[in-house]
Amino acid sequence: MEEKNNIMERIAEANRPVTTGVDEKDIKDWVTIYIMGKGYRVPADLTILTAIEYAGYRLLRSVGCRQGHCGACATVFRRAGEYKLQADLACQTRVEDGMYLVQIPFSPAEKAIYDISKEPYDASVFMKYYPEVARCVSCNTCTKSCPQDLEVMDYVQAAIRGDFELVADNSFDCIQCGLCAIRCPAEIVQYHVAQLGRRMYGRYGLSMPEHLKKRVEEIEQGKFKEAMDNITSKSREELEKMYAERQREPD
Numbered sequence: 001m002e003e004k005n006n007i008m009e010r011i012a013e014a015n016r017p018v019t020t021g022v023d024e025k026d027i028k029d030w031v032t033i034y035i036m037g038k039g040y041r042v043p044a045d046l047t048i049l050t051a052i053e054y055a056g057y058r059l060l061r062s063v064g065c066r067q068g069h070c071g072a073c074a075t076v077f078r079r080a081g082e083y084k085l086q087a088d089l090a091c092q093t094r095v096e097d098g099m100y101l102v103q104i105p106f107s108p109a110e111k112a113i114y115d116i117s118k119e120p121y122d123a124s125v126f127m128k129y130y131p132e133v134a135r136c137v138s139c140n141t142c143t144k145s146c147p148q149d150l151e152v153m154d155y156v157q158a159a160i161r162g163d164f165e166l167v168a169d170n171s172f173d174c175i176q177c178g179l180c181a182i183r184c185p186a187e188i189v190q191y192h193v194a195q196l197g198r199r200m201y202g203r204y205g206l207s208m209p210e211h212l213k214k215r216v217e218e219i220e221q222g223k224f225k226e227a228m229d230n231i232t233s234k235s236r237e238e239l240e241k242m243y244a245e246r247q248r249e250p251d
């Protein structure tokens with residue numbers, strides 16, 4: 001019984017792939033899901049991400065941290081009997097019986113190249129690099145699509161007004177998953193707009209903290225050069241050993 005619980009707990013964990021080592025007889029509840037139209041019977045406790053792996057797919061894209069932080073695992077799905085197309089993070093969403101889904105390997109978007117030290121600190125910078133922001137129709141679809149529950153439309157509107165602080169604050173937890181951009185009728189790439197806003201705000205809107213100024217001076221004086229040279233000369237195996245033996249904060 002203890003062994004059975006361990007297995008159920010293990011597959012319920014979102015941060016581990018479970019493509020091997022699970023005995024079907026230990027699974028209590030099953031659901032049927034459809035991945036790119038093909039039906040699979042998978043354990044009911046799984047996240048979309050682990051269910052895809054359980055079904056036999058090996059993900060090379062569309063997966064990263066498995067913890068809801070990296071934004072790599074955007075997924076689009078429809079629940080059984082629902083007309084609504086949903087989008088969420090595959091590592092943070094449980095499978096449901098009858099769910100149709102597809103992973104989005106990448107959200108294509110052109111990222112502007114700029115040098116923030118040469119740009120004026122006003123709204124024109126957004127119009128220059130992302131002029132499509134002016135086409136926002138205030139539909140709020142981006143906000144409703146955001147798995148981080150960010151006020152995406154508000155930060156787009158703030159960009160149009162040149163309110164860098166609000167852009168930075170509202171988008172601070174953006175994980176660049178792209179789900180807002182793929183739903184936007186104005187084809188705005190909100191997360192790139194936000195990144196430009198945060199960079200500009202960091203460069204012009206905030207004064208440099210004393211401790212950061214001191215650290216930059218130390219770097220320029222070469223204080224960490226020896227340590228950096230040492231670590232960059234290590235082999236992968238040596239780095240892995242160092243990582244495993246690193247000092248950790250107490251739990």
Ligand code: SF4
Pocket residue numbers: 135136137138139140141142143152153156183184185186187188190
């Ligand atoms: S989805 Fe696009 S058009 Fe709609 S509010 Fe968001 S940025 Fe504006």
Ligand code: SF4
Pocket residue numbers: 071145146147148149150152173174175176177178179180181190191
């Ligand atoms: S703002 Fe857009 S890219 Fe950022 S987390 Fe929300 S949906 Fe993802």
Ligand code: FES
Pocket residue numbers: 062063064065066067068069070071072073089090091092
């Ligand atoms: S794998 Fe990183 S957010 Fe899902």
